[in-house]
Amino acid sequence: MLARQFDALVDEAESGIAFDGLHVARASDGGYTFGTPDHEATGLSEAELHAHADGSPYVTNWYFWEREVQRHDSPRRAFLRRAEAAADHDPGERYEALREGLVTEWGHLRIEATVDPDDGARRYDVRHVDDADHAVADLEAHDDPLDAREIAKYDDDGMYRPLKPATNTPTGWVFPDLDWRDAVETVELFLPATVANWYREQRGELDVDHWTDTMERQTGIYGVVEELPREAVEWVAEAACDDSQCTKRREWQYSADDELAADGGAGVYPCREPCSLVVAAGRKWTKLEEEEPREYTFHLTPSEKEQVEGIVEAVADDRVDEIREADVYEDANRYRTRYLRAKLFDDHGNLGGVPTDPEAHHDAEAHDGDGDSHGDHDADNHDGDHDDHDE
Numbered sequence: 001m002l003a004r005q006f007d008a009l010v011d012e013a014e015s016g017i018a019f020d021g022l023h024v025a026r027a028s029d030g031g032y033t034f035g036t037p038d039h040e041a042t043g044l045s046e047a048e049l050h051a052h053a054d055g056s057p058y059v060t061n062w063y064f065w066e067r068e069v070q071r072h073d074s075p076r077r078a079f080l081r082r083a084e085a086a087a088d089h090d091p092g093e094r095y096e097a098l099r100e101g102l103v104t105e106w107g108h109l110r111i112e113a114t115v116d117p118d119d120g121a122r123r124y125d126v127r128h129v130d131d132a133d134h135a136v137a138d139l140e141a142h143d144d145p146l147d148a149r150e151i152a153k154y155d156d157d158g159m160y161r162p163l164k165p166a167t168n169t170p171t172g173w174v175f176p177d178l179d180w181r182d183a184v185e186t187v188e189l190f191l192p193a194t195v196a197n198w199y200r201e202q203r204g205e206l207d208v209d210h211w212t213d214t215m216e217r218q219t220g221i222y223g224v225v226e227e228l229p230r231e232a233v234e235w236v237a238e239a240a241c242d243d244s245q246c247t248k249r250r251e252w253q254y255s256a257d258d259e260l261a262a263d264g265g266a267g268v269y270p271c272r273e274p275c276s277l278v279v280a281a282g283r284k285w286t287k288l289e290e291e292e293p294r295e296y297t298f299h300l301t302p303s304e305k306e307q308v309e310g311i312v313e314a315v316a317d318d319r320v321d322e323i324r325e326a327d328v329y330e331d332a333n334r335y336r337t338r339y340l341r342a343k344l345f346d347d348h349g350n351l352g353g354v355p356t357d358p359e360a361h362h363d364a365e366a367h368d369g370d371g372d373s374h375g376d377h378d379a380d381n382h383d384g385d386h387d388d389h390d391e
Helices: 003-013 046-053 057-069 075-083 091-100 147-151 180-190 194-202 211-216 220-227 230-240 276-289 302-316 334-344 358-372 376-390
Strands: 017-019 022-026 032-036 039-044 102-106 109-115 122-128 173-178
Touching: 003 017, 003 022, 003 046, 003 057, 017 057, 022 057, 032 046, 039 046, 057 075, 057 091, 075 102, 075 180, 075 194, 091 102, 091 109, 109 180, 122 180, 147 173, 147 180, 173 180, 180 194, 211 220, 211 276, 220 276, 230 276, 302 334
Parallel strands: none
Antiparallel strands: 017 022, 022 032, 032 039, 102 109, 109 122, 122 173
């Protein structure tokens, strides 16, 4: 116990302390009372109070929460107490666990809290859950929370990540020794607003903007999204909002009195409104849903039909990269898919030789025929001009 911690204990004893099992008070005769769930002493002098308080996890725990973190009604305090299961264990039990490291998960983040038993200071290790068993020396170590913003921009393949709560956060990094302020900031930079929205939900104060609410606010090129049919919104939620795509848990519905059947995921923190990625994709889907269906006739063997279905499943579940070139029994195997293309696609890329728009295809063929009547000379001149331009 540090001197400043005992001084704070004495000061606070005047008004009385009751926190996490610790009870300290000063009586009118000047004597002190010191109590924990396992021990109580009264009529203590200041020196005797120091002897009881020194080395007590209840005292350093009180100081950490009440004098350092403070702010009882705040998301950061609630989040940090969750990180060490403070609601379930008294300080004595917690300190034993914290010495070894208490681990919690927050989406794709693994957060390990530890404690200095002498002064109660907490330290935090933040990394990707997939790197749980890696030594710090094997990962790229950081100590500035702002680095999280850059790390989160791209996935492991170098592709830009427009949605931070998506499941493709890169691996291979660690923030191994953060204080409580930097730990919260790091988490919030990886997963913006998740701590605040989780806290609001815990207090019954989460404000949810449902699909209809959000789309009514869209303007400009996104104004058309409001026209997406109710049935298609189900498909949007199924495509974008389950656990395989996002670490959030969807709480928004079609409207306040019209729930969607699609699974909203099981994330620990809520999604309170359709995100920008869903809105942008919704604009494209709205345009697609305006098309009138047509009937096409293809001739496929049973295995070819199943392969087409398997390819769609593999792409939708993001499994294509897992399929090796030698796995020719996999529907989405590269060579097997190329064989299907060679067999069933014509030179214009039409499945089964069936054009998507037969009328447009017919007009294009007629135009090609007219073009041939000009002879090869024009084509040669065009090629020559193109070559000169490139040079």
